[in-house]
Amino acid sequence: MRKKKSKKVTKKRSQKTYRSLLFPRLTIMSLLGLLLFGIFFQRSPTIKLQSNIQTLPKTLTLRREATPTQTVLPEKKPHALIAKALADDSKPQEYCINVPILFYHHVQPIAEAMVLGHAQFTVDSEIFRTQMEYLKANTYTAVSLDSIVDAIINRRSLPSKPIALTFDDGFADMYQYAYPLLKQYGFIGNFAIPTGLLGATDYMTWDQVTEIARDQNMRVYNHSFMHAGLKYISKDEVSDEITIAQKDIQEKLGLRSNIFVYPFGEYNQQVLEELRSHGYIAAASTLPGILQCESELMFLRRIRIGNVPLSFYGL
Structure with missing residues (x-):
């Protein structure tokens, strides 16, 4: 009878040890999996495109409902060569x-x-x-x-x-x-x-x-x-x-x-x-x-x- 009990105790202890070792490993693997998924999510153009598509209607709705504001465009300046040519036209041309x-x-x-x-x-x-x-x-x-x-x-x-x-x-x-x-x-x-x-x-x-x-x-x-x-x-x-x-x-x-x-x-x-x-x-x-x-x-x-x-x- 004593021998049977020792066998049962030993079996239970080994199961606990196995579970104690397995749980951290599963946790680490889960974390690594989540990390890899996050990296893949960021780098994958397909997933990124789906995310953009999902948020696109909301973005369009918000823009339509917003009050339009006037955009001030920068003043257009003539190209440097054109400006030089215009300036030269105002000067007497060299005689040749x-x-x-x-x-x-x-x-x-x-x-x-x-x-x-x-x-x-x-x-x-x-x-x-x-x-x-x-x-x-x-x-x-x-x-x-x-x-x-x-x-x-x-x-x-x-x-x-x-x-x-x-x-x-x-x-x-x-x-x-x-x-x-x-x-x-x-x-x-x-x-x-x-x-x-x-x-x-x-x-x-x-x-x-x-x-x-x-x-x-x-x-x-x-x-x-x-x-x-x-x-x-x-x-x-x-x-x-x-x-x-x-x-x-x-x-x-x-x-x-x-x-x-x-x-x-x-x-x-x-x-x-x-x-x-x-x-x-x-x-x-x-x-x-x-x-x-x-x-x-x-x-x-x-x-x-x-x-x-x-x-x-x-x-």
Whole structure:
């Protein structure tokens, strides 16, 4: 009998122990289940959508019954670019004109240029002749750099189909080949002269430049004294390059121009300041293009011409 009781007591104790262990586990599992359900509820778009659908009628009813209030919309402002355009319209527009300015370095038979080693900078004299014929046949009017600058500053009209012909560096072939053809076709020529090189081999002499300067259709401009790269030298040297050539042209030719032609087409802020300090109001660069603007008078655009028809350049 005692043995049976001990077995029953042991069985009851084991059942209690099992229940005591099972209950916390069930509780923990229930809590975990609720937690996972909550996370799923929040993340599940389906359940979220059903919740929204269930509350949607109440939301609509409340809004319909509420007293409507006036909504103040923010003032619309024009887009920044539109505002800038509107502001610009109220200001005077910059004055610009379309004038092609052609420039040449050498004009001579190409065979001669090959011997002298500058064929890449040369327009064959016969091709140059056909180019002048083309301009004449297409009713272009050759003008001076002075006329272009004056037209921009003073809003003056230029002749129909204006074009400027410029010749840099004062080489002897300009006098021998280009100058006679300019006279033959009645065109104005603009010669940029580095005065310190005149009389040297392959350069014009002062007598030849004087003859050109006395021709009413020709113009002579300052191209520095020794054709120096102005942006690579000191301020004092820049000043000398400008003023010595300016003095030579004034004393030997009786001319005073306020237009400069950059050697190599190069310049920097120091060069611009020196030119302005000596009274120059415009300068010819080697920047490509034909649009000449008031704000860019110190950078007049030019087109370098080669051994091709002028129609190649859109003329």
